[in-house]
Amino acid sequence: MKREEELVWKLIDQDISEPEFQRLQEFFAESKELRGYYQHCLETHAVLESHVAPDGKAQPLPTPSFEPVEETKSKPPAWLGWAAAALIFVYFGTSTDSPSKVSLVSMDQADWRGTEVVIGAPIPDRFLHLKNGSIEMQFPTKTSVIINGPAFFQVLDDQSLEMIEGKVAVNHEGEPGSFRLLTPAGKLNDLGTRFTAFIENLEDSTKVHTEVLEGKIEFVNSFSKQSSIFNAGESLVITGTHRKANSHVSLAEKADQGAVENESEQGTFDQNPNHPKTSIENQAEFKAIDLMLEGNLKAQIKYSMVEAIAESIDQKAMVLVEAEKAFSSNQGISFAEAAMPEIEAMAHSLVEGYVDFSKISLWEASKTAEIAWRENKDSEGKLISRIPYANRLNTPEKGNRLLHNLEQIKLWLQTVHDIHEEKGMGWVSSFGCPEDGKLIFDNRNKKLFAISHAIESIKSNLE
Amino acid sequence: MDNKEQDIHLVNELTKAQPKMRAYLAKILANSSSTDDVLQECNKLLWIKRLDWDPTTIFLKWAYRVCYFQAMAYCRDKSREKLIFNPELIEIMGNESPDERTHSEREIAMEKCLAKLKEVSRTLLLDRYSKESTVEKIARKHGITPNALSQKLLRLRYKLHECIQENMKSNPA
Numbered sequence: 265m266k267r268e269e270e271l272v273w274k275l276i277d278q279d280i281s282e283p284e285f286q287r288l289q290e291f292f293a294e295s296k297e298l299r300g301y302y303q304h305c306l307e308t309h310a311v312l313e314s315h316v317a318p319d320g321k322a323q324p325l326p327t328p329s330f331e332p333v334e335e336t337k338s339k340p341p342a343w344l345g346w347a348a349a350a351l352i353f354v355y356f357g358t359s360t361d362s363p364s365k366v367s368l369v370s371m372d373q374a375d376w377r378g379t380e381v382v383i384g385a386p387i388p389d390r391f392l393h394l395k396n397g398s399i400e401m402q403f404p405t406k407t408s409v410i411i412n413g414p415a416f417f418q419v420l421d422d423q424s425l426e427m428i429e430g431k432v433a434v435n436h437e438g439e440p441g442s443f444r445l446l447t448p449a450g451k452l453n454d455l456g457t458r459f460t461a462f463i464e465n466l467e468d469s470t471k472v473h474t475e476v477l478e479g480k481i482e483f484v485n486s487f488s489k490q491s492s493i494f495n496a497g498e499s500l501v502i503t504g505t506h507r508k509a510n511s512h513v514s515l516a517e518k519a520d521q522g523a524v525e526n527e528s529e530q531g532t533f534d535q536n537p538n539h540p541k542t543s544i545e546n547q548a549e550f551k552a553i554d555l556m557l558e559g560n561l562k563a564q565i566k567y568s569m570v571e572a573i574a575e576s577i578d579q580k581a582m583v584l585v586e587a588e589k590a591f592s593s594n595q596g597i598s599f600a601e602a603a604m605p606e607i608e609a610m611a612h613s614l615v616e617g618y619v620d621f622s623k624i625s626l627w628e629a630s631k632t633a634e635i636a637w638r639e640n641k642d643s644e645g646k647l648i649s650r651i652p653y654a655n656r657l658n659t660p661e662k663g664n665r666l667l668h669n670l671e672q673i674k675l676w677l678q679t680v681h682d683i684h685e686e687k688g689m690g691w692v693s694s695f696g697c698p699e700d701g702k703l704i705f706d707n708r709n710k711k712l713f714a715i716s717h718a719i720e721s722i723k724s725n726l727e
Numbered sequence: 728m729d730n731k732e733q734d735i736h737l738v739n740e741l742t743k744a745q746p747k748m749r750a751y752l753a754k755i756l757a758n759s760s761s762t763d764d765v766l767q768e769c770n771k772l773l774w775i776k777r778l779d780w781d782p783t784t785i786f787l788k789w790a791y792r793v794c795y796f797q798a799m800a801y802c803r804d805k806s807r808e809k810l811i812f813n814p815e816l817i818e819i820m821g822n823e824s825p826d827e828r829t830h831s832e833r834e835i836a837m838e839k840c841l842a843k844l845k846e847v848s849r850t851l852l853l854d855r856y857s858k859e860s861t862v863e864k865i866a867r868k869h870g871i872t873p874n875a876l877s878q879k880l881l882r883l884r885y886k887l888h889e890c891i892q893e894n895m896k897s898n899p900a
Contacts, residue, residue: 265885273812273881276758282809285757293816296823303825306753308888310746311833311838390730391775416775428775440770 268295276309289494299350362380364389372638373397377411387419394430398471401425406438407454410643420446433460435642441482449502453482459497475499517639551635571626573619576668581669584676600679604692608708609675613712614673615639622721629670629722631663633655633674667722674715681708731776737777740786741770747787748794748828755798755820765801766788771796787824796820828895840890844883849877852883 271288272687274280280288291298298471301698364386371383374397381387387401394413401409421518426430426446436443436454445452447463449472457479464471476494483502484491494500526690557564584606591599600607626632636655662668684691689701748769753762773780773793780789802811814822839851844848854865866876 265882269885270881273884278758278810279877280810285810289812289816292812293819299820299823303754303823305888306758307750307830308825308837308884308891309758310750310753311830311837311891312852312884314830314835315837315853315856388730390734393775430769495739542875552763601807700800 268298271302272298272305275302303561348658364419365422366401368399369402369408370400371397373400374399389419391416391418391428401675403438403443405436405442407434407436409434410448421455424490425465427461429463431460431462434458436667447502451484453484453491455480455482455493457481470500473499474502480590537725552631552635553627556627556654558631567628570624570666571664574629574664574669577614578665581665581672584610587679598679598683600676601683603676604680607680610673611677611708611711611715614670615711621718623725624718624722625664625725625727626660626667626722629664630660630668631664632660634661667719668724670715674719676710677708677715681705681712734777735783736781737780737786739775741773741790744790747825748782748790748863751791752798752823753795754823755795755812755817756801757812759810761801761805765780765797769797770799791821791824832895833891836891836894838888839894840887843890844887848883852880852887855880 268288268291268338271280271284271291274284275288292302301612366387368381368385368387376393377396381392381399392413394411394417396413398410398412401411401419403409409425410433411427412431415432416428417430417432418426420426423442424444424446428448432445434443434445434454435458436456438456441453443454445454447461447462452459452461452474458477459474459479459481460477461472461474474483474494476496476498478496479493480493482491482493483500553567557567584603587603588599591602606652633654635657636653638653645685660667682707684701689698689705690696691701692704693700745766749762749766751770752765753759756765769790773790776793780786791876799814799817802814802817805811841852844852851865851869853862854868855862862873862876862880866873869876871879
């Protein structure tokens with residue numbers, strides 16, 4: 265057996281050291297033949313595994329309802345058995361022939377993927393993908409349901425909605441218990457109420473944030489079948505490990521009663537439970553930029569880096585701002601003169617640092633939009649939901665203060681530069697030497713130019 | 728084909744494709760224990776996006792693409808872990824489809840090859856693949872050290888694999 269073949273088997277057994285793994289990667293990169301060998305070995309390994317699978321036990325399967333799957337007696341391969349069973353369950357367990365009495369009553373900028381639903385039409389009995397926008401459905405149980413995209417959901421019958429992912433607001437005026445929302449972590453039975461839910465499908469688990477606005481709901485754990493009642497003004501976070509059958513549920517984050525009652529008095533509820541309305545501070549955290557970047561992972565990561573840079577520059581700039589406020593010259597010198605070393609250092613770090621500020625966009629360096637709310641009212645004019653959207657500002661505001669601080673630093677630096685010019689080239693030289701001073705002057709001029717260029721670039725990066 | 732017929736068609740295709748999808752993922756994911764989890768995510772996604780599939784095209788090709796992107800996402804999330812291939816290698820492997828022969832063809836070949844092994848070797852090998860046995864337990868049962876057992880198993884499995892490949896070559900699909 266060749267060395268690389270031995271490494272292949274060690275990898276399959278997950279019994280390979282890090283240096284061996286690195287070496288094997290190199291072998292793979294060089295040899296198509298070895299990659300083919302690896303593929304064949306994996307298939308042999310899989311056949312051996314399925315050949316001796318004890319009792320042909322099926323692996324737990326996260327079906328859309330995330331119920332534990334019953335053990336089957338199917339023979340190998342194990343995954344084929346559970347996958348097929350799941351698929352058959354998915355299909356036959358969710359399809360009905362009777363036409364749905366649930367209809368779509370309104371839409372706002374709805375962007376459907378796959379099946380598209382039109383206003384007035386019954387909702388198809390299949391999983392629907394609402395990429396963006398919002399829709400309102402009416403159930404015959406006197407239940408109005410508003411869903412915000414991105415969302416995956418299915419109307420199971422005239423009384424049940426299943427959601428794998430997305431945001432939903434429910435207003436149920438029918439018989440208590442006649443409407444239920446199924447989520448990957450459990451079932452929410454509506455006992456005559458208004459509530460919101462935000463279902464997040466994370467890498468390892470599912471998180472359901474729900475908030476009761478009026479009346480009460482019953483939460484039933486899919487696995488233990490235990491139930492709990494939640495009343496108006498309470499919010500809970502349910503987490504479930506949907507990939508494993510031993511899913512657990514935990515209840516947490518009960519909202520502050522007073523704060524939520526306050527919200528209720530306003531007769532509104534937030535469609536974005538990701539930002540629970542337990543306090544004004546929490547509401548302030550919900551920024552337009554969160555909406556603008558929703559679903560764009562690349563931009564989110566990029567922005568989080570810009571935000572961190574903005575924050576660190578702001579910290580340093582604020583020290584100077586505070587110092588300027590407290591500054592009182594008794595020697596007839598300006599703040600720029602007194603703080604010259606700090607100003608020069610800050611400008612230097614911007615120009616000679618690791619960040620190319622000219623690549624940053626205007627929306628990343630300032631606040632170009634703010635949260636606005638689209639309100640949905642019922643036939644009596646009663647507010648039933650508010651949906652947030654990003655409203656573009658005519659004049660950008662400071663936001664994370666990145667652009668503002670660049671302009672401020674440029675201003676300080678320009679002031680130092682002007683004083684230098686006024687006082688003569690020898691001014692900043694320890695020896696009063698004009699040549700030294702001229703060199704410093706020229707270098708500062710370059711920095712001023714670079715900062716100005718960055719500011720202008722940001723202002724023109726309007727993507 | 729109406730939607731219901733198309734769903735049934737997709738269920739058939741998806742069920743048939745499971746071993747190949749798993750083999751494809753196992754290769755990219757370095758046979759990680761998370762392979763089944765990622766496969767399940769792929770199944771879910773394929774079902775959710777089932778209307779995107781054109782039944783006149785080869786299902787497996789579409790399934791591989793979905794698996795590829797799910798595997799990439801997994802590797803990106805776990806990039807700090809030890810046994811994750813580098814992105815370039817993942818891309819190369821992602822473009823290579825698994826062997827076209829089916830799981831049952833390989834199984835038939837394996838049965839023949841297992842029959843050629845001495846009984847003690849066969850028991851050793853199958854014990855190793857029994858989920859309830861650890862290397863330590865098997866070593867104790869056979870009166871050898873775990874290290875010696877690992878070496879022996881390595882050789883046995885290599886031999887078995889060579890035999891399976893030979894057998895499949897002489898009985899092409």
